[in-house]
Amino acid sequence: MTTTRFNELRGEDVLYAIHRQDRTFLPSEADCPLCPTLPGRPETEIPFSRFELAxxxxxxxxxxxPEGACEVVVYTDDHHGSFNRLAPERAEALMWVWRHRYAELSARPDVDYVLIFENRGVEVGVTLHHPHGQIYAFPFVPPVPLREREADARLGGCAVCALCARERQDGSRLVVEDETVAAYVPFAARWPYEVHVVLREHRPSLTACTPAELRSLAGILQAVTRGYDALFDRPFPYIMCLHQAPTDGGTDGHLHVEFYPPLRAADKLKYPAGSEQGAGTFVQDTLPEESAAALREAVRRAA
Ligand SMILES: [Zn+2]
Ligand SMILES: [Zn+2]
Ligand SMILES: [Zn+2]
Structure with missing residues (x-):
């Protein structure tokens, strides 16, 4: 059972899911619940001896x-794999799985917002190492997409379209792009190596994308995450979030993927601390243009 309380001072909902205290925490590979079920072994979450995506x-x-949903998306049956090392066809298939889940969940009357995300690395609180992502279907539109809705109102149209056009025109923060998808460190990034991966055409969600755009999206996401690993020559922790159109009846939203990596150097974490938590103001010691140049080079190295 989950209860929702409204936090008056913040003007936002907080979810209390008390049963989650008992959830599996960093099991050994032999006890991994996301591995395939092998003959003679206890059944995992996936009752098959092999699978592609689950x-x-x-x-x-x-x-x-009837108040939302939470799903797990397992990228591969290889316990030691990662999103950036999936075969390109598998990464492309994942875009179609995401699209299908978004379509089905967003059609439910109790779902106002679908958030697809991946936490990678113990630095961002991962409890299972097996490569996977998650989907949260909220019965309300959470604060971050509401802020993006406010940005649309402030800019008098789709904010993501406007910002992507600015970034592509300026070029100094572009990391990598192809004909349909662009990746850049945003002008006012809050994290040292924050990257936004954006559909160049206005596409509210994955369901509005062409097959070619989905293929491009998979390719650019893999290029960015391979670049991340190449940057400091170590598995690079990140939070990856897909922002798509809310499904509360609004008409806003433009598909883009935001990466919030917590590292500012190979062995230094950027903690959101006093200023970030207490005031909501991020303080950086690197300019987005410098991060973008380093990432561009890393993406080239990793290609
Ligand atoms: Zn596993
Ligand atoms: Zn747009
Ligand atoms: Zn966003």
């Missing part, structure tokens, strides 16, 4: 029908 309801959900 989706199922989270056993420790923060939200449940």
């Amino acid at each position: 989706v199922f309801e989270n056993r420790f959900p923060a939200m449940e029908s």
Whole structure:
């Protein structure tokens, strides 16, 4: 059972999912619940001896029908794999899985916002090493997409379209792009190596993309995450979030993927501390143009 309380001072909802205290925490590979079920071994979450991609309801959900949903998306049956090392066809297939889950969840009357995300690395609180992502379907539009809605109102149209056009025109923060998808460190990035991966045409969600755009999106996401690993020559922790159109009846939203990596150097974490938590103001010691140049080079090296 999850209860929702409204935090008056912040003007936002907080979810209390008490049962999650007991969830599996960094099991050994032999006890991994996301590995395939092998003959003679106890059944995992996935009752098959091999699989490509798997989706199922989270056993420790923060939200449940009829008030939202939480799902797990397993990228591969290889315990030691990662998103950036999936075969290109598999990464492309993942875009179609995401698209299908967004379409199905967003059609539910109790779902106002679908957030697809991946936490990678113990630095961002990962509890299972097996390569996977998650989907949270919220019964309300959370504060971050509401802020993006406010940005649309402030800019008098789709904010993502306007910002992507600015970044492509300026070019100094571009990391990599192809005919349909651009990746850049945003002008006012809050994290040292924050990257936004954006559909160049206005596409509210994955369901509005052409097959070629989905292929491009997979390719650019893999290029960026391979560049991340090449940057400091180590697995690079990140939080990856897909922002798509809210499904509360609004008409806003433009598909883009935001990466929030917590590293500022190979062995230094950027903690959101006093100024960030207490005032909501991020303080950086690197300019986005410098980060973008380093990432451009890393993406080239990793290609
Ligand atoms: Zn595993
Ligand atoms: Zn747009
Ligand atoms: Zn966004």
